[in-house]
Amino acid sequence: MEPSLLNLRRASIEHLRSTMAPKDLDLSDFMANLRAQHCAIEPRDAIFADLVHAQKMSLLSPQADDDKERKILFVVGGSDAGKSKMIKHAIATDPAFALRHDEYGRPVNPIVRIRAPNPCSLRNIGILLLEAVGYPIRSDAKETYVWPLVPGQLARRGVMFVVIEEAQRVMKLDDWYEQSKVWDTLINLVDNEHWPVRLILAGMPILEKLREAEEQIQNRSKIQKLMPIPATKYPIVSTWIKTIISEHAGLELRNLPVDDVSKRLIHASEGNTGAIFKLIMSSVELVMSLGDRKTVTTIDFAQAYHNATGCSIDTNIFEQSNWKNLPSGAAKTKNPKKDLQNVAGKARKAGDRPR
Numbered sequence: 001m002e003p004s005l006l007n008l009r010r011a012s013i014e015h016l017r018s019t020m021a022p023k024d025l026d027l028s029d030f031m032a033n034l035r036a037q038h039c040a041i042e043p044r045d046a047i048f049a050d051l052v053h054a055q056k057m058s059l060l061s062p063q064a065d066d067d068k069e070r071k072i073l074f075v076v077g078g079s080d081a082g083k084s085k086m087i088k089h090a091i092a093t094d095p096a097f098a099l100r101h102d103e104y105g106r107p108v109n110p111i112v113r114i115r116a117p118n119p120c121s122l123r124n125i126g127i128l129l130l131e132a133v134g135y136p137i138r139s140d141a142k143e144t145y146v147w148p149l150v151p152g153q154l155a156r157r158g159v160m161f162v163v164i165e166e167a168q169r170v171m172k173l174d175d176w177y178e179q180s181k182v183w184d185t186l187i188n189l190v191d192n193e194h195w196p197v198r199l200i201l202a203g204m205p206i207l208e209k210l211r212e213a214e215e216q217i218q219n220r221s222k223i224q225k226l227m228p229i230p231a232t233k234y235p236i237v238s239t240w241i242k243t244i245i246s247e248h249a250g251l252e253l254r255n256l257p258v259d260d261v262s263k264r265l266i267h268a269s270e271g272n273t274g275a276i277f278k279l280i281m282s283s284v285e286l287v288m289s290l291g292d293r294k295t296v297t298t299i300d301f302a303q304a305y306h307n308a309t310g311c312s313i314d315t316n317i318f319e320q321s322n323w324k325n326l327p328s329g330a331a332k333t334k335n336p337k338k339d340l341q342n343v344a345g346k347a348r349k350a351g352d353r354p355r
Contacts, residue, residue: 023291031285037248038089039240041082041273044226048075048090051222055198056096059160068220071190074167074211075202077226080274080332083202084165086226087113097161108158109133113165116203120169122182126150133157147185155195162189168203171210183214190220228271237262241280245296249284252295261301261318268305268317270329279304279331305331 017025051073058067075083091097097111112132117124123143130137130146135153137146154162170182189197201207208225211217229236238258245251269275282304287296302318305311309330317323317330 027285027288030288031281034244034248034284035281037244038085039243039277041086041236044082044224045086045090047224048086049094051224052090052094052200054222055161055200059196059198069222070198071196072186072199072201072217072221074207074221074223075200075226076205076207076223078205078228078272078332080272080278081226081228082273082277083226087163087165087200087202091163102158110158111161111163112159113163116164116166116169118166118169118172120172120182121178122147122185125164125182129154129162133159151189151192151195154189154197159197161198161200163200163202165202167201168207168210171206183217187216187220226273229266229273229276230271231263231266234259234262234266237265237276240276241265244277244280245284249288250294251284251287254295256296256298261298264301264317264323267323267326267328269331272329272332275308275332279308282307 054070055073058070061067075087077083091111091113100108100110102108112129114125114128114132117128121143123141123146126143126146126149127137127139127141129150130153133153134157135149137149170179186199190199205225208223211221211223241256241258241262242253245253245256265276265279268279279301283296283300286300286303287293298318302316305316305318311317311330313319315326317326320326
């Protein structure tokens with residue numbers, strides 16, 4: 001976002017905050033801080049760190065043929081699989097990506113992150129990269145003007161890693177030639193003799209098919225797949241519940257059946273990590289919004305699930321003993337009511353707490 005728009009947005013947010021009650025601002029700030037904290041997801045965090053380390057090693061000897069497959073890293077997973085959060089945390093905690101200053105006091109950021117534009121085109125990707133490194137570029141600049149600038153500007157700004165999220169959008173290009181131009185250009189970036197960069201491309205599972213279809217891309221890349229949490233791994237989710245509620249939020253668990261709630265969370269989300277975290281966070285937010293207690297209960301998870309899905313009491317996974325027979329994955333679907341509409345049950349009135 002350009003500085004003028006960024007300043008305008010900050011001013012608008014400050015005005016909005018000035019019109020709201022202090023308790024609402026306190027809750028908003030508390031939840032923002034809570035969501036910013038990281039829960040380790042093993043072994044995926046360690047695997048990602050190892051793959052990025054391999055990319056760093058390849059930069060130490062960029063001419064070595066045996067390092068070719070380390071030039072591009074694909075991170076694929078479904079919506080809310082945790083791709084962005086994992087990458088963001090890794091960047092924030094790796095000293096190799098820390099902002100530094102050159103001998104003239106100018107900032108040097110070794111890594112830039114962009115989100116593939118929609119609609120996606122080679123021109124639009126180039127403009128975003130130039131904007132990300134702080135190079136002034138007209139939004140209507142032509143592709144033939146934009147891309148000759150990119151390699152040189154990445155080099156002058158000291159950028160060694162480029163992260164492109166939502167990279168599957170390249171596949172939406174109807175023209176095969178245009179799609180090929182994107183990948184050929186990215187290959188040129190990682191193969192650049194004078195200033196090679198390393199790419200991290202994150203996106204939906206369909207991105208894997210594109211990688212497999214492009215031999216040059218496949219030969220230059222590794223892939224990490226972020227899979228759903230299986231039911232047998234519920235102790236991992238139990239650890240997240242304890243960490244978020246007790247350590248991060250400072251609330252109490254007391255008689256919460258953590259393992260049982262973990263199993264229900266996995267069923268409700270079909271193991272989707274993003275949906276699991278959202279339900280835990282929502283349960284915390286419910287307790288904090290009431291302000292009359294400090295203990296998270298199963299009822300809070302039931303309410304959070306209802307708020308997320310619009311389910312009835314009879315189809316609420318956190319309220320029914322036969323929850324294993326209820327539809328799974330409603331917490332991560334775009335239209336959960338459609339998934340639940342054929343299940344008989346009594347609808348809850350809007351705003352009612354399941355007490």
